[in-house]
Amino acid sequence: MRIAFYAPLKSPDAPTPSGDRRMARLLMAALRAGGHEVFLASRLRSRDGEGDPERQAHLVRLGARFADKFVERCESGRIPTPDIWFSYHLYYKAPDLIGPAVARRLGIPYVVAEASNAPKRAGGPWADSHRRILDALGQAALVIGFNSRDKPCVAPCLGPGGTYLQIKPFLDRLPYPVDPSAGPALRAELGISAGEPLLLAVGMMRPGVKIDSYRILAEALSRVPAERRWALIIAGDGAGRPEVEACFAPHRVRVHLLGAVDAARLRFLYQAADILAWPSINEAYGMALLEAQASGLPVVAGDVGGVPDIVSDGATGLLSPEGDSVAFAENLDRLLLDMDLARTLGAAGREQANRSHSLESIAGQLTVALQALPC
Incomplete structure:
Protein backbone atom coordinates (compact mmCIF):
# COMPACT_ATOMS: atom_id res chain seq x y z
CA MET A 1 0.00 0.00 0.00
CA ARG A 173 17.44 -2.72 16.14
CA LEU A 174 16.67 -5.06 19.03
CA PRO A 175 18.29 -6.75 20.85
CA TYR A 176 20.41 -3.93 22.21
CA PRO A 177 24.00 -4.93 22.99
CA VAL A 178 25.22 -5.24 26.57
CA ASP A 179 28.70 -3.84 27.28
CA PRO A 180 30.09 -4.71 30.76
CA SER A 181 32.93 -2.24 30.23
CA ALA A 182 30.59 0.75 29.93
CA GLY A 183 30.04 1.16 33.68
CA PRO A 184 33.73 1.28 34.63
CA ALA A 185 34.41 3.56 31.67
CA LEU A 186 31.76 6.08 32.72
CA ARG A 187 32.88 5.99 36.34
CA ALA A 188 36.45 6.70 35.28
CA GLU A 189 35.29 9.53 33.01
CA LEU A 190 33.23 11.25 35.72
CA GLY A 191 35.36 10.37 38.74
CA ILE A 192 32.75 8.11 40.38
CA SER A 193 33.94 5.32 42.64
CA ALA A 194 33.19 1.70 41.83
CA GLY A 195 31.03 1.27 44.91
CA GLU A 196 28.42 3.85 44.00
CA PRO A 197 25.37 2.65 42.03
CA LEU A 198 24.74 4.78 38.94
CA LEU A 199 21.25 6.25 38.63
CA LEU A 200 20.27 7.61 35.22
CA ALA A 201 17.59 10.18 34.38
CA VAL A 202 16.78 11.04 30.75
CA GLY A 203 14.48 13.93 29.90
CA MET A 204 14.25 17.26 28.15
CA MET A 205 14.50 20.26 30.49
CA ARG A 206 11.45 22.20 29.41
CA PRO A 207 8.95 23.99 31.64
CA GLY A 208 5.93 21.99 32.69
CA VAL A 209 5.76 18.28 33.36
CA LYS A 210 9.42 17.59 32.55
CA ILE A 211 10.60 20.05 35.19
CA ASP A 212 8.00 18.58 37.55
CA SER A 213 9.55 15.15 37.04
CA TYR A 214 13.00 16.47 37.83
CA ARG A 215 11.63 18.20 40.94
CA ILE A 216 10.03 14.98 42.21
CA LEU A 217 13.25 13.07 41.54
CA ALA A 218 15.27 15.61 43.54
CA GLU A 219 12.77 15.47 46.40
CA ALA A 220 12.90 11.67 46.40
CA LEU A 221 16.69 11.63 46.53
CA SER A 222 16.53 13.94 49.55
CA ARG A 223 14.38 11.30 51.27
CA VAL A 224 16.79 8.43 50.59
CA PRO A 225 18.85 7.78 53.75
CA ALA A 226 21.99 9.93 53.73
CA GLU A 227 24.28 6.94 54.23
CA ARG A 228 23.13 5.37 50.96
CA ARG A 229 25.71 5.53 48.17
CA TRP A 230 24.63 6.65 44.70
CA ALA A 231 25.52 8.98 41.84
CA LEU A 232 23.00 10.47 39.42
CA ILE A 233 23.68 10.97 35.72
CA ILE A 234 21.29 13.34 33.91
CA ALA A 235 21.02 13.34 30.11
CA GLY A 236 18.97 16.25 28.82
CA ASP A 237 18.96 20.01 28.32
CA GLY A 238 16.63 22.88 27.55
CA ALA A 239 15.30 26.21 28.72
CA GLY A 240 14.50 24.80 32.16
CA ARG A 241 18.06 23.81 32.98
CA PRO A 242 18.51 26.53 35.65
CA GLU A 243 15.46 25.15 37.47
CA VAL A 244 16.84 21.63 37.26
CA GLU A 245 20.20 22.75 38.61
CA ALA A 246 18.44 24.49 41.49
CA CYS A 247 16.45 21.33 42.29
CA PHE A 248 19.59 19.25 42.60
CA ALA A 249 21.72 21.87 44.35
CA PRO A 250 21.59 19.96 47.68
CA HIS A 251 23.09 16.93 45.90
CA ARG A 252 25.55 18.82 43.70
CA VAL A 253 28.57 16.58 44.35
CA ARG A 254 26.57 13.46 43.49
CA VAL A 255 24.84 14.76 40.35
CA HIS A 256 26.41 14.91 36.88
CA LEU A 257 24.51 16.94 34.26
CA LEU A 258 25.73 15.87 30.83
CA GLY A 259 23.40 18.10 28.76
CA ALA A 260 21.90 16.90 25.49
CA VAL A 261 23.49 13.72 24.17
CA ASP A 262 23.28 11.97 20.82
CA ALA A 263 21.86 8.49 20.30
CA ALA A 264 25.22 6.73 20.56
CA ARG A 265 26.11 8.48 23.80
CA LEU A 266 22.67 7.74 25.25
CA ARG A 267 23.04 4.08 24.36
CA PHE A 268 26.38 4.08 26.21
CA LEU A 269 24.75 5.66 29.28
CA TYR A 270 22.05 2.99 29.33
CA GLN A 271 24.74 0.32 29.22
CA ALA A 272 26.77 2.00 31.97
CA ALA A 273 24.02 2.78 34.49
CA ASP A 274 22.52 0.54 37.16
CA ILE A 275 19.01 2.02 37.54
CA LEU A 276 16.82 4.27 35.37
CA ALA A 277 14.99 6.74 37.64
CA TRP A 278 12.21 8.90 36.22
CA PRO A 279 9.00 10.02 38.03
CA SER A 280 7.05 10.17 34.73
CA ILE A 281 4.78 13.11 35.54
CA ASN A 282 1.96 13.11 32.95
CA GLU A 283 3.96 10.67 30.81
CA ALA A 284 2.21 9.06 27.85
CA TYR A 285 4.41 5.97 28.14
CA GLY A 286 8.05 7.05 28.01
CA MET A 287 10.41 5.91 25.27
CA ALA A 288 13.41 6.32 27.57
CA LEU A 289 11.87 3.79 29.97
CA LEU A 290 11.56 1.27 27.15
CA GLU A 291 15.08 1.94 25.85
CA ALA A 292 16.45 1.51 29.36
CA GLN A 293 14.71 -1.84 29.79
CA ALA A 294 15.94 -3.00 26.40
CA SER A 295 19.45 -2.22 27.68
CA GLY A 296 18.91 -4.32 30.80
CA LEU A 297 18.21 -1.49 33.25
CA PRO A 298 15.61 -1.83 36.01
CA VAL A 299 13.21 1.13 35.99
CA VAL A 300 11.92 3.15 38.92
CA ALA A 301 9.07 5.28 37.57
CA GLY A 302 5.66 6.78 38.22
CA ASP A 303 2.52 4.70 37.68
CA VAL A 304 0.89 6.99 35.13
CA GLY A 305 -0.49 6.84 31.60
CA GLY A 306 0.93 3.99 29.56
CA VAL A 307 4.00 3.47 31.74
CA PRO A 308 2.59 0.15 33.05
CA ASP A 309 2.33 -0.98 29.41
CA ILE A 310 6.13 -0.85 29.39
CA VAL A 311 7.21 -1.37 33.01
CA SER A 312 5.76 -4.40 34.81
CA ASP A 313 5.67 -3.42 38.47
CA GLY A 314 7.67 -5.86 40.55
CA ALA A 315 8.84 -7.78 37.48
CA THR A 316 10.87 -5.35 35.34
CA GLY A 317 10.84 -2.30 37.62
CA LEU A 318 9.09 -0.56 40.49
CA LEU A 319 6.20 1.90 40.07
CA SER A 320 4.87 4.47 42.53
CA PRO A 321 1.83 6.78 42.42
CA GLU A 322 2.31 9.79 40.17
CA GLY A 323 3.95 12.69 42.00
CA ASP A 324 4.49 10.74 45.24
CA SER A 325 8.11 11.52 46.13
CA VAL A 326 7.91 9.44 49.33
CA ALA A 327 6.88 6.25 47.54
CA PHE A 328 9.35 6.97 44.74
CA ALA A 329 12.16 7.33 47.32
CA GLU A 330 11.16 4.03 48.94
CA ASN A 331 11.39 2.24 45.60
CA LEU A 332 14.77 3.78 44.84
CA ASP A 333 16.07 2.84 48.26
CA ARG A 334 14.79 -0.71 47.86
CA LEU A 335 16.98 -1.23 44.80
CA LEU A 336 19.96 0.65 46.24
CA LEU A 337 19.86 -1.80 49.16
CA ASP A 338 19.42 -4.84 46.91
CA MET A 339 21.41 -4.58 43.69
CA ASP A 340 20.82 -8.28 43.06
CA LEU A 341 17.11 -7.47 42.79
CA ALA A 342 17.95 -4.56 40.52
CA ARG A 343 19.88 -6.84 38.20
CA THR A 344 17.06 -9.41 38.21
CA LEU A 345 14.49 -6.78 37.27
CA GLY A 346 16.81 -5.42 34.58
CA ALA A 347 17.30 -8.84 33.00
CA ALA A 348 13.54 -9.41 32.97
CA GLY A 349 12.98 -6.01 31.37
CA ARG A 350 15.46 -6.75 28.63
CA GLU A 351 13.79 -10.08 27.88
CA GLN A 352 10.36 -8.44 27.84
CA ALA A 353 11.51 -5.67 25.49
CA ASN A 354 13.00 -8.14 23.04
CA ARG A 355 9.91 -10.37 23.15
CA SER A 356 7.08 -7.84 23.03
CA HIS A 357 8.41 -4.45 21.90
Whole structure:
Protein backbone atom coordinates (compact mmCIF):
# COMPACT_ATOMS: atom_id res chain seq x y z
CA MET A 1 0.00 0.00 0.00
CA ARG A 2 0.99 3.61 -0.59
CA ILE A 3 0.61 5.45 2.74
CA ALA A 4 0.55 9.22 3.26
CA PHE A 5 2.04 9.86 6.73
CA TYR A 6 1.49 13.02 8.76
CA ALA A 7 2.36 14.08 12.33
CA PRO A 8 0.62 17.36 13.20
CA LEU A 9 2.44 17.84 16.52
CA LYS A 10 6.00 17.32 15.29
CA SER A 11 7.23 16.19 11.91
CA PRO A 12 9.42 13.07 11.94
CA ASP A 13 12.19 15.11 10.30
CA ALA A 14 11.98 18.00 12.81
CA PRO A 15 15.43 19.09 14.04
CA THR A 16 14.72 18.85 17.79
CA PRO A 17 14.88 15.34 19.29
CA SER A 18 11.95 14.09 21.36
CA GLY A 19 10.06 10.92 22.13
CA ASP A 20 7.30 12.13 19.82
CA ARG A 21 9.66 12.49 16.88
CA ARG A 22 11.19 9.12 17.69
CA MET A 23 7.84 7.34 17.64
CA ALA A 24 6.83 9.02 14.37
CA ARG A 25 10.03 7.72 12.78
CA LEU A 26 9.50 4.27 14.25
CA LEU A 27 5.96 4.11 12.89
CA MET A 28 7.17 4.99 9.41
CA ALA A 29 9.88 2.33 9.71
CA ALA A 30 7.38 -0.28 10.91
CA LEU A 31 5.03 0.46 8.03
CA ARG A 32 7.91 0.14 5.57
CA ALA A 33 9.00 -3.09 7.24
CA GLY A 34 5.51 -4.36 6.47
CA GLY A 35 6.17 -3.80 2.76
CA HIS A 36 4.33 -0.50 2.40
CA GLU A 37 5.44 2.60 0.52
CA VAL A 38 5.38 5.45 3.05
CA PHE A 39 5.90 9.13 2.29
CA LEU A 40 5.73 12.24 4.46
CA ALA A 41 2.64 14.08 3.26
CA SER A 42 3.08 17.38 5.13
CA ARG A 43 5.26 19.15 7.69
CA LEU A 44 2.55 21.57 8.86
CA ARG A 45 2.75 21.87 12.65
CA SER A 46 -0.75 22.51 13.95
CA ARG A 47 0.18 23.07 17.60
CA ASP A 48 -1.30 26.02 19.46
CA GLY A 49 0.00 25.93 23.01
CA GLU A 50 -1.59 29.17 24.16
CA GLY A 51 -5.25 28.77 23.21
CA ASP A 52 -4.98 31.64 20.73
CA PRO A 53 -8.09 31.77 18.48
CA GLU A 54 -6.32 33.85 15.82
CA ARG A 55 -3.48 31.34 15.56
CA GLN A 56 -5.94 28.44 15.46
CA ALA A 57 -7.91 30.11 12.65
CA HIS A 58 -4.69 30.74 10.72
CA LEU A 59 -3.65 27.10 11.09
CA VAL A 60 -7.10 25.93 9.95
CA ARG A 61 -6.72 28.02 6.79
CA LEU A 62 -3.24 26.61 6.15
CA GLY A 63 -4.54 23.06 6.62
CA ALA A 64 -7.46 23.60 4.24
CA ARG A 65 -5.16 25.14 1.65
CA PHE A 66 -2.77 22.20 1.84
CA ALA A 67 -5.62 19.67 1.64
CA ASP A 68 -6.95 21.41 -1.50
CA LYS A 69 -3.53 21.31 -3.16
CA PHE A 70 -2.89 17.69 -2.19
CA VAL A 71 -6.24 16.49 -3.52
CA GLU A 72 -5.80 18.48 -6.73
CA ARG A 73 -2.37 16.93 -7.31
CA CYS A 74 -3.81 13.46 -6.83
CA GLU A 75 -6.85 14.02 -9.02
CA SER A 76 -4.73 15.56 -11.79
CA GLY A 77 -2.36 12.59 -11.75
CA ARG A 78 0.68 14.62 -10.75
CA ILE A 79 1.18 12.33 -7.74
CA PRO A 80 -0.25 8.83 -7.16
CA THR A 81 -3.28 8.78 -4.88
CA PRO A 82 -2.36 7.13 -1.58
CA ASP A 83 -4.24 4.05 -0.46
CA ILE A 84 -4.35 5.26 3.16
CA TRP A 85 -3.87 8.50 5.08
CA PHE A 86 -2.06 7.81 8.37
CA SER A 87 -1.86 10.54 11.04
CA TYR A 88 0.17 10.21 14.22
CA HIS A 89 -0.55 11.86 17.59
CA LEU A 90 -3.68 13.97 17.71
CA TYR A 91 -4.61 15.98 20.79
CA TYR A 92 -6.46 19.18 21.53
CA LYS A 93 -3.39 21.42 21.12
CA ALA A 94 -2.44 19.78 17.80
CA PRO A 95 -5.46 18.55 15.81
CA ASP A 96 -5.23 17.07 12.34
CA LEU A 97 -6.25 19.89 10.01
CA ILE A 98 -5.41 18.01 6.81
CA GLY A 99 -5.97 14.25 6.94
CA PRO A 100 -9.73 14.00 7.47
CA ALA A 101 -10.49 16.29 4.51
CA VAL A 102 -8.01 14.57 2.19
CA ALA A 103 -9.19 11.06 3.09
CA ARG A 104 -12.85 12.01 2.72
CA ARG A 105 -12.40 13.71 -0.65
CA LEU A 106 -10.18 10.96 -2.09
CA GLY A 107 -12.35 8.18 -0.66
CA ILE A 108 -9.49 6.46 1.17
CA PRO A 109 -9.34 5.10 4.75
CA TYR A 110 -8.25 7.53 7.45
CA VAL A 111 -6.02 5.98 10.12
CA VAL A 112 -4.91 7.55 13.40
CA ALA A 113 -2.18 6.40 15.79
CA GLU A 114 -2.14 7.75 19.35
CA ALA A 115 -5.08 10.09 19.76
CA SER A 116 -6.34 11.56 23.00
CA ASN A 117 -9.78 12.82 23.98
CA ALA A 118 -9.96 15.54 26.63
CA PRO A 119 -13.66 16.20 27.39
CA LYS A 120 -12.75 19.10 29.71
CA ARG A 121 -11.58 20.97 26.57
CA ALA A 122 -15.09 20.94 25.08
CA GLY A 123 -15.34 24.51 26.30
CA GLY A 124 -12.70 27.19 26.51
CA PRO A 125 -9.93 28.34 24.15
CA TRP A 126 -9.35 24.92 22.55
CA ALA A 127 -13.02 24.00 22.05
CA ASP A 128 -12.77 24.08 18.26
CA SER A 129 -9.65 21.90 18.27
CA HIS A 130 -11.33 19.46 20.65
CA ARG A 131 -14.29 19.18 18.29
CA ARG A 132 -11.92 18.50 15.40
CA ILE A 133 -10.35 15.64 17.35
CA LEU A 134 -13.78 14.10 17.91
CA ASP A 135 -14.67 14.53 14.23
CA ALA A 136 -11.40 12.88 13.19
CA LEU A 137 -11.99 9.92 15.51
CA GLY A 138 -15.52 9.58 14.20
CA GLN A 139 -14.21 9.36 10.64
CA ALA A 140 -11.26 7.05 11.37
CA ALA A 141 -11.44 3.54 9.99
CA LEU A 142 -8.69 2.50 12.40
CA VAL A 143 -7.36 4.08 15.61
CA ILE A 144 -4.13 2.67 17.01
CA GLY A 145 -3.35 3.17 20.70
CA PHE A 146 -0.07 2.78 22.60
CA ASN A 147 -1.45 3.75 26.02
CA SER A 148 -4.04 1.29 27.33
CA ARG A 149 -5.43 3.95 29.67
CA ASP A 150 -6.48 6.06 26.66
CA LYS A 151 -8.80 3.41 25.24
CA PRO A 152 -11.85 3.98 27.51
CA CYS A 153 -11.95 7.65 26.51
CA VAL A 154 -11.03 7.26 22.83
CA ALA A 155 -12.68 4.05 21.61
CA PRO A 156 -16.28 5.24 22.25
CA CYS A 157 -15.63 8.19 19.89
CA LEU A 158 -15.14 5.93 16.86
CA GLY A 159 -17.84 5.98 14.22
CA PRO A 160 -19.67 2.96 12.72
CA GLY A 161 -17.13 0.51 11.34
CA GLY A 162 -14.21 2.15 13.14
CA THR A 163 -11.76 -0.24 14.80
CA TYR A 164 -9.48 0.28 17.80
CA LEU A 165 -6.15 -1.58 17.85
CA GLN A 166 -4.04 -1.64 21.01
CA ILE A 167 -0.32 -2.14 20.38
CA LYS A 168 2.78 -1.73 22.50
CA PRO A 169 5.38 1.02 22.14
CA PHE A 170 8.32 -0.46 20.26
CA LEU A 171 11.97 -0.09 19.31
CA ASP A 172 14.10 -0.93 16.31
CA ARG A 173 17.44 -2.72 16.14
CA LEU A 174 16.67 -5.06 19.03
CA PRO A 175 18.29 -6.75 20.85
CA TYR A 176 20.41 -3.93 22.21
CA PRO A 177 24.00 -4.93 22.99
CA VAL A 178 25.22 -5.24 26.57
CA ASP A 179 28.70 -3.84 27.28
CA PRO A 180 30.09 -4.71 30.76
CA SER A 181 32.93 -2.24 30.23
CA ALA A 182 30.59 0.75 29.93
CA GLY A 183 30.04 1.16 33.68
CA PRO A 184 33.73 1.28 34.63
CA ALA A 185 34.41 3.56 31.67
CA LEU A 186 31.76 6.08 32.72
CA ARG A 187 32.88 5.99 36.34
CA ALA A 188 36.45 6.70 35.28
CA GLU A 189 35.29 9.53 33.01
CA LEU A 190 33.23 11.25 35.72
CA GLY A 191 35.36 10.37 38.74
CA ILE A 192 32.75 8.11 40.38
CA SER A 193 33.94 5.32 42.64
CA ALA A 194 33.19 1.70 41.83
CA GLY A 195 31.03 1.27 44.91
CA GLU A 196 28.42 3.85 44.00
CA PRO A 197 25.37 2.65 42.03
CA LEU A 198 24.74 4.78 38.94
CA LEU A 199 21.25 6.25 38.63
CA LEU A 200 20.27 7.61 35.22
CA ALA A 201 17.59 10.18 34.38
CA VAL A 202 16.78 11.04 30.75
CA GLY A 203 14.48 13.93 29.90
CA MET A 204 14.25 17.26 28.15
CA MET A 205 14.50 20.26 30.49
CA ARG A 206 11.45 22.20 29.41
CA PRO A 207 8.95 23.99 31.64
CA GLY A 208 5.93 21.99 32.69
CA VAL A 209 5.76 18.28 33.36
CA LYS A 210 9.42 17.59 32.55
CA ILE A 211 10.60 20.05 35.19
CA ASP A 212 8.00 18.58 37.55
CA SER A 213 9.55 15.15 37.04
CA TYR A 214 13.00 16.47 37.83
CA ARG A 215 11.63 18.20 40.94
CA ILE A 216 10.03 14.98 42.21
CA LEU A 217 13.25 13.07 41.54
CA ALA A 218 15.27 15.61 43.54
CA GLU A 219 12.77 15.47 46.40
CA ALA A 220 12.90 11.67 46.40
CA LEU A 221 16.69 11.63 46.53
CA SER A 222 16.53 13.94 49.55
CA ARG A 223 14.38 11.30 51.27
CA VAL A 224 16.79 8.43 50.59
CA PRO A 225 18.85 7.78 53.75
CA ALA A 226 21.99 9.93 53.73
CA GLU A 227 24.28 6.94 54.23
CA ARG A 228 23.13 5.37 50.96
CA ARG A 229 25.71 5.53 48.17
CA TRP A 230 24.63 6.65 44.70
CA ALA A 231 25.52 8.98 41.84
CA LEU A 232 23.00 10.47 39.42
CA ILE A 233 23.68 10.97 35.72
CA ILE A 234 21.29 13.34 33.91
CA ALA A 235 21.02 13.34 30.11
CA GLY A 236 18.97 16.25 28.82
CA ASP A 237 18.96 20.01 28.32
CA GLY A 238 16.63 22.88 27.55
CA ALA A 239 15.30 26.21 28.72
CA GLY A 240 14.50 24.80 32.16
CA ARG A 241 18.06 23.81 32.98
CA PRO A 242 18.51 26.53 35.65
CA GLU A 243 15.46 25.15 37.47
CA VAL A 244 16.84 21.63 37.26
CA GLU A 245 20.20 22.75 38.61
CA ALA A 246 18.44 24.49 41.49
CA CYS A 247 16.45 21.33 42.29
CA PHE A 248 19.59 19.25 42.60
CA ALA A 249 21.72 21.87 44.35
CA PRO A 250 21.59 19.96 47.68
CA HIS A 251 23.09 16.93 45.90
CA ARG A 252 25.55 18.82 43.70
CA VAL A 253 28.57 16.58 44.35
CA ARG A 254 26.57 13.46 43.49
CA VAL A 255 24.84 14.76 40.35
CA HIS A 256 26.41 14.91 36.88
CA LEU A 257 24.51 16.94 34.26
CA LEU A 258 25.73 15.87 30.83
CA GLY A 259 23.40 18.10 28.76
CA ALA A 260 21.90 16.90 25.49
CA VAL A 261 23.49 13.72 24.17
CA ASP A 262 23.28 11.97 20.82
CA ALA A 263 21.86 8.49 20.30
CA ALA A 264 25.22 6.73 20.56
CA ARG A 265 26.11 8.48 23.80
CA LEU A 266 22.67 7.74 25.25
CA ARG A 267 23.04 4.08 24.36
CA PHE A 268 26.38 4.08 26.21
CA LEU A 269 24.75 5.66 29.28
CA TYR A 270 22.05 2.99 29.33
CA GLN A 271 24.74 0.32 29.22
CA ALA A 272 26.77 2.00 31.97
CA ALA A 273 24.02 2.78 34.49
CA ASP A 274 22.52 0.54 37.16
CA ILE A 275 19.01 2.02 37.54
CA LEU A 276 16.82 4.27 35.37
CA ALA A 277 14.99 6.74 37.64
CA TRP A 278 12.21 8.90 36.22
CA PRO A 279 9.00 10.02 38.03
CA SER A 280 7.05 10.17 34.73
CA ILE A 281 4.78 13.11 35.54
CA ASN A 282 1.96 13.11 32.95
CA GLU A 283 3.96 10.67 30.81
CA ALA A 284 2.21 9.06 27.85
CA TYR A 285 4.41 5.97 28.14
CA GLY A 286 8.05 7.05 28.01
CA MET A 287 10.41 5.91 25.27
CA ALA A 288 13.41 6.32 27.57
CA LEU A 289 11.87 3.79 29.97
CA LEU A 290 11.56 1.27 27.15
CA GLU A 291 15.08 1.94 25.85
CA ALA A 292 16.45 1.51 29.36
CA GLN A 293 14.71 -1.84 29.79
CA ALA A 294 15.94 -3.00 26.40
CA SER A 295 19.45 -2.22 27.68
CA GLY A 296 18.91 -4.32 30.80
CA LEU A 297 18.21 -1.49 33.25
CA PRO A 298 15.61 -1.83 36.01
CA VAL A 299 13.21 1.13 35.99
CA VAL A 300 11.92 3.15 38.92
CA ALA A 301 9.07 5.28 37.57
CA GLY A 302 5.66 6.78 38.22
CA ASP A 303 2.52 4.70 37.68
CA VAL A 304 0.89 6.99 35.13
CA GLY A 305 -0.49 6.84 31.60
CA GLY A 306 0.93 3.99 29.56
CA VAL A 307 4.00 3.47 31.74
CA PRO A 308 2.59 0.15 33.05
CA ASP A 309 2.33 -0.98 29.41
CA ILE A 310 6.13 -0.85 29.39
CA VAL A 311 7.21 -1.37 33.01
CA SER A 312 5.76 -4.40 34.81
CA ASP A 313 5.67 -3.42 38.47
CA GLY A 314 7.67 -5.86 40.55
CA ALA A 315 8.84 -7.78 37.48
CA THR A 316 10.87 -5.35 35.34
CA GLY A 317 10.84 -2.30 37.62
CA LEU A 318 9.09 -0.56 40.49
CA LEU A 319 6.20 1.90 40.07
CA SER A 320 4.87 4.47 42.53
CA PRO A 321 1.83 6.78 42.42
CA GLU A 322 2.31 9.79 40.17
CA GLY A 323 3.95 12.69 42.00
CA ASP A 324 4.49 10.74 45.24
CA SER A 325 8.11 11.52 46.13
CA VAL A 326 7.91 9.44 49.33
CA ALA A 327 6.88 6.25 47.54
CA PHE A 328 9.35 6.97 44.74
CA ALA A 329 12.16 7.33 47.32
CA GLU A 330 11.16 4.03 48.94
CA ASN A 331 11.39 2.24 45.60
CA LEU A 332 14.77 3.78 44.84
CA ASP A 333 16.07 2.84 48.26
CA ARG A 334 14.79 -0.71 47.86
CA LEU A 335 16.98 -1.23 44.80
CA LEU A 336 19.96 0.65 46.24
CA LEU A 337 19.86 -1.80 49.16
CA ASP A 338 19.42 -4.84 46.91
CA MET A 339 21.41 -4.58 43.69
CA ASP A 340 20.82 -8.28 43.06
CA LEU A 341 17.11 -7.47 42.79
CA ALA A 342 17.95 -4.56 40.52
CA ARG A 343 19.88 -6.84 38.20
CA THR A 344 17.06 -9.41 38.21
CA LEU A 345 14.49 -6.78 37.27
CA GLY A 346 16.81 -5.42 34.58
CA ALA A 347 17.30 -8.84 33.00
CA ALA A 348 13.54 -9.41 32.97
CA GLY A 349 12.98 -6.01 31.37
CA ARG A 350 15.46 -6.75 28.63
CA GLU A 351 13.79 -10.08 27.88
CA GLN A 352 10.36 -8.44 27.84
CA ALA A 353 11.51 -5.67 25.49
CA ASN A 354 13.00 -8.14 23.04
CA ARG A 355 9.91 -10.37 23.15
CA SER A 356 7.08 -7.84 23.03
CA HIS A 357 8.41 -4.45 21.90
CA SER A 358 10.31 -5.10 18.69
CA LEU A 359 9.63 -3.23 15.48
CA GLU A 360 9.23 -6.50 13.61
CA SER A 361 6.45 -7.77 15.87
CA ILE A 362 4.54 -4.48 15.63
CA ALA A 363 5.05 -4.26 11.85
CA GLY A 364 3.17 -7.52 11.47
CA GLN A 365 0.27 -6.34 13.63
CA LEU A 366 0.00 -3.07 11.68
CA THR A 367 0.01 -4.83 8.32
CA VAL A 368 -2.76 -7.23 9.36
CA ALA A 369 -4.89 -4.31 10.58
CA LEU A 370 -4.31 -2.17 7.48
CA GLN A 371 -5.05 -5.02 5.10
CA ALA A 372 -8.42 -5.51 6.81
CA LEU A 373 -9.50 -1.94 6.03
CA PRO A 374 -12.14 -1.38 3.33
CA CYS A 375 -10.44 0.27 0.36
